[in-house]
Amino acid sequence: MSGPEAPSVVFACMDADTLGGIQRVTHTVAQGLAERGHDVHVIGLHRAEIPFRYVERPRYTRHVIHRTPVGRLSPRGARRERRTLRGLFRQVGPGFAVLSSPGVVTRLKPLLPERLLPIGQYHGSYEHARGSWHLGSVRGHYGGLEKAVFLSEDDAWLFSEHALLPNTWTIPNPLPVWPSRTADLSGHRVLGVGRLEGVKRFDRLISAFAEACRGDVDAGWELHLIGEGAELDRLRAHALTCGVAGQVVFRGTVAASGMEREYLEGSVLGLSSEHEGLPLVIGEAASYGVPTVAFDVSGGVRSLVLDRETGLLAPPGDVTAFATALGTLMASARERRRLGTAARAHVGAFTLDRVLDRWEALFEQVTR
Structure with missing residues (x-):
């Protein structure tokens, strides 16, 4: 799928540059797909309080929408967000928008043009979602996306059964590198x-x-x-x-x-x-x-x-x-x-x- 016909891919996070698992996976996959010829964009809706650089020489484009950390938006801030994102999406060719959490799905799905097909990711487990508001949000919003992507076959099955999702898919988090040496395990x-x-x-x-x-x-x-x-x-x-x-x-x-x-x-x-x-x-x-x-x-x-x-x-x-x-x-x-x-x-x-x-x-x- 590499080359000039490879679809564009937009990854969107609440914030894309905090030191955390979602962010690390997002940048790792973004760089990998960019190296395969995709036009890749990583969007952070908010600025990270302590930004962390995951890729030294990114081959994808980064965007930060708000200069403020994650928090409640004012009406003016919400209008600015919608205007900025719609302008950004107009510059991206046909492909996919990978929305990394329930909160990102609810904010970005209504703004996507038809040529950017929405994919919802969930980086947690079913067990965690069940104990929070996430399960209700996944049930309410992920079924209408092209695909709902989970980390394991167990999680995909549980969400399909208990959140009534017809569109589950499984993709695990990747290992960024594969070492040539292994531990001898003799230490304490x-x-x-x-x-x-x-x-x-x-x-x-x-x-x-x-x-x-x-x-x-x-x-x-x-x-x-x-x-x-x-x-x-x-x-x-x-x-x-x-x-x-x-x-x-x-x-x-x-x-x-x-x-x-x-x-x-x-x-x-x-x-x-x-x-x-x-x-x-x-x-x-x-x-x-x-x-x-x-x-x-x-x-x-x-x-x-x-x-x-x-x-x-x-x-x-x-x-x-x-x-x-x-x-x-x-x-x-x-x-x-x-x-x-x-x-x-x-x-x-x-x-x-x-x-x-x-x-x-x-x-x-x-x-x-």
Whole structure:
């Protein structure tokens, strides 16, 4: 589908430049499709409070509609948004508008010209949508789009059944790179990667790590938390309460270019989030041969972690079961290597080229 006849693609986000999963996926896929010959535009409806640059030399065009961060628009701001977007869309050739969230769908769908076919993405899980206003919005608005795209087959099926969607499609998040080296898994380091915010529940990871350390494992294990956020002080205090303050290392933000070293020096990834869509960190760790212990919170997690085949799953919120699973891998380098080897083979399906193929297959199916 590359070349002069390749359809244009517009990606639209509430804000496109915050450090976050939706934004990272959007820029990665945008760059990939642009390199395949598509005319690609990335729209952020609002300015990011702390902009993050995902692609050093983008081959797509970026647009920011409002100079203010995400928030309620004044009537004047809403009129300006509609005027600006309609002018922008007039400059884009026939193709697709990929709308990254329910809020973006409701704001942009009425403004799209007929030559830009609307595709709704949902980056969360069905479980998360069911507990918020998202499910009602997806049910009310995504069925009228050309396609409703979800992260896993489980999520697509659940939305088709419970949101009554006739147009579901599955495209996972892509891995930006595929490493040539893998971790040897002989070290004593558990990794936790993500924002230090409540939804990530790193307090549960610390609790499980402390419990696992009291089991039949070698001395010297450490838990390295990579990321920054508002929970830092509380998590430090929690590590102290759990008796592992000397073993929990708060690393702060690590640049994307430095994550290769982190994965190569890790032996297990711990994912303790309250909810997730399809967490890239699991796929990235797996690409380096690092197995994951995670709470079973979504179809996306289950699509990456095949329990006892490529990693270990614990029931949502069950810290004791998580600690048992973590302790199993901390106690056995052989088991880490068995699962890590299988994990790397499994996530080969999530490489960028394969995900771009799935996007282009969707475009072809819609226009056939």
